[in-house]
Amino acid sequence: MTDIERDVVVIGAGASGLTAANELKKAGLSVAVLEARDRVGGRLWTETIDGAMLELGGQWVSPDQDALIETIDDLGLETYSRYREGKSVYIGRDGERREFEGEIFPVAPETEKVMVDLIEKLDALVAEIDPDRPWDHPDARALDAISFESWLARETDDEEARENIALFIAGAMLTKPPHAFSTLQALLMAASAGSFSHLVDADFILDKRVVGGLQRVPILLAERLGDDVFLGQPVRTVQWGDSGVTVIADGMTVRARRVILAVPPVLLTRISYEPPLPRLQHQMHQHLSMGFVIKVHAVYETPFWRDKGLSGTAFSPYELSHEAYDNSNHEDPHGTLVGFVSDRHADDVFRLSAEERKARILESLSHYYGDEATNPIVYYESDWGSEEWTRGAYAASFDLGGLSRWGGDLRVPVGPLYLSCSDVAGKGYQHVDGAIRVGREVAAQILAE
Numbered sequence: 187m188t189d190i191e192r193d194v195v196v197i198g199a200g201a202s203g204l205t206a207a208n209e210l211k212k213a214g215l216s217v218a219v220l221e222a223r224d225r226v227g228g229r230l231w232t233e234t235i236d237g238a239m240l241e242l243g244g245q246w247v248s249p250d251q252d253a254l255i256e257t258i259d260d261l262g263l264e265t266y267s268r269y270r271e272g273k274s275v276y277i278g279r280d281g282e283r284r285e286f287e288g289e290i291f292p293v294a295p296e297t298e299k300v301m302v303d304l305i306e307k308l309d310a311l312v313a314e315i316d317p318d319r320p321w322d323h324p325d326a327r328a329l330d331a332i333s334f335e336s337w338l339a340r341e342t343d344d345e346e347a348r349e350n351i352a353l354f355i356a357g358a359m360l361t362k363p364p365h366a367f368s369t370l371q372a373l374l375m376a377a378s379a380g381s382f383s384h385l386v387d388a389d390f391i392l393d394k395r396v397v398g399g400l401q402r403v404p405i406l407l408a409e410r411l412g413d414d415v416f417l418g419q420p421v422r423t424v425q426w427g428d429s430g431v432t433v434i435a436d437g438m439t440v441r442a443r444r445v446i447l448a449v450p451p452v453l454l455t456r457i458s459y460e461p462p463l464p465r466l467q468h469q470m471h472q473h474l475s476m477g478f479v480i481k482v483h484a485v486y487e488t489p490f491w492r493d494k495g496l497s498g499t500a501f502s503p504y505e506l507s508h509e510a511y512d513n514s515n516h517e518d519p520h521g522t523l524v525g526f527v528s529d530r531h532a533d534d535v536f537r538l539s540a541e542e543r544k545a546r547i548l549e550s551l552s553h554y555y556g557d558e559a560t561n562p563i564v565y566y567e568s569d570w571g572s573e574e575w576t577r578g579a580y581a582a583s584f585d586l587g588g589l590s591r592w593g594g595d596l597r598v599p600v601g602p603l604y605l606s607c608s609d610v611a612g613k614g615y616q617h618v619d620g621a622i623r624v625g626r627e628v629a630a631q632i633l634a635e
């Protein structure tokens with residue numbers, strides 16, 4: 187058992203924890219980062235599977251994500267644009283496949299009008315929300331008491347319009363069904379990306395990728411910390427008090443003045459605290475839960491859809507894979523599609539055998555791209571739900587009423603304990619940008635003290 191002392195100990199070597207540790211080290215404090223896994227990066231994981239480089243976790247960078255973009259530049263990494271030439275595909279409520287250009291799905295004119303009106307209304311509401319303090323909105327409680335599904339049903343009886351608008355936040359972002367989160371939570375999601383329109387615009391939200399994979403970010407951040415990063419060290423116990431903390435992992439103990447818990451909030455309860463955390467934290471942490479999505483990777487000899495004039499971008503709230511994109515790697519002659527199967531659909535297909543699940547998912551992709559989609563040379567499903575140190579994807583959100591009730595308390599330190607994670611961010615919420623932002627803010631808070 188190794189026994190060390192540091193100014194600050196960071197639990198979790200994801201983008202957030204590594205950013206905080208780097209900021210503290212730059213300012214002259216001593217740090218140790220304890221990571222449960224045998225790799226850094228957490229939800230950023232670039233892996234070669236059967237010869238194909240795949241982004242198993244987070245990968246896209248959008249132009250508003252300035253904290254992430256600054257970090258990418260600082261680390262000397264290069265980015266490239268997602269392939270987007272050609273038409274997108276939409277499969278409507280009637281089951282018909284339609285190709286289209288632009289952002290608004292090719293629906294009946296009256297449905298299109300409802301969708302445009304809803305987007306405008308949501309944009310106006312989002313403009314009233316401070317992503318760092320959504321609970322301060324004058325109607326925060328009311329907006330937090332109504333599910334996004336019920337709010338949409340109140341606005342229109344056009345089911346296809348509702349299902350499409352719900353998709354941008356539910357399946358595509360929070361990865362929970364729209365009855366499972368509040369309208370305030372939906373507005374935070376949109377406000378964290380600048381507007382609801384940004385979520386509708388795939389070219390904005392899924393703009394760029396990092397050459398070599400987004401896990402390069404945490405890998406290079408960890409390299410800057412050298413021997414101060416300890417892998418394979420799941421933290422089991424945090425003893426805390428006025429004089430500081432003692433953090434006990436499987437193979438080491440770290441004594442420090444402060445601890446940064448840089449783990450998804452759902453994993454906070456995996457750690458034992460001595461003394462126990464206060465009542466407020468015990469309650470609050472129970473009301474955050476992870477969404478759930480399977481990220482499906484299908485690699486082909488060539489990007490065959492491009493020959494058909496397709497960009498690879500595809501959407502349908504009625505398909506098993508509700509969205510899919512061209513995810514071919516930089517300067518790679520192979521074509522890669524990435525599809526997403528979310529919430530209840532993901533539960534359903536995980537009840538099938540692996541072969542049946544693969545067949546069902548590829549069949550769904552073939553509805554967008556044609557039969558060639560059923561024959562990839564590499565196929566892989568990122569299953570973050572079975573990752574012990576993540577337990578879902580993409581991130582955590584509050585249940586109904588939780589954001590207005592506890593949001594303001596979530597990041598308030600408890601004695602020497604600080605929380606840092608993308609899932610507690612305002613701007614950049616649920617994204618790497620938010621992870622970096624909160625990492626910087628927590629480091630600044632500790633330095634100021």
Ligand code: FDA
Binds near residue numbers: 200228419
């Ligand atoms: P993260 O979860 O990455 O790090 C926490 C770390 O703590 C982990 O390494 C974990 O092992 C460790 N840990 C947990 N408990 C511990 C314990 N008790 N002791 C020690 N260590 C412990 N974002 C984006 O910007 N663009 C995108 O395209 C996507 N897409 C996407 C796809 C998929 C499939 C996923 C899963 C996620 C995304 N995201 C994304 C989200 C993005 O990946 C995510 O928001 C950040 O990587 C989270 O970084 P954090 O450091 O906050 O947590």
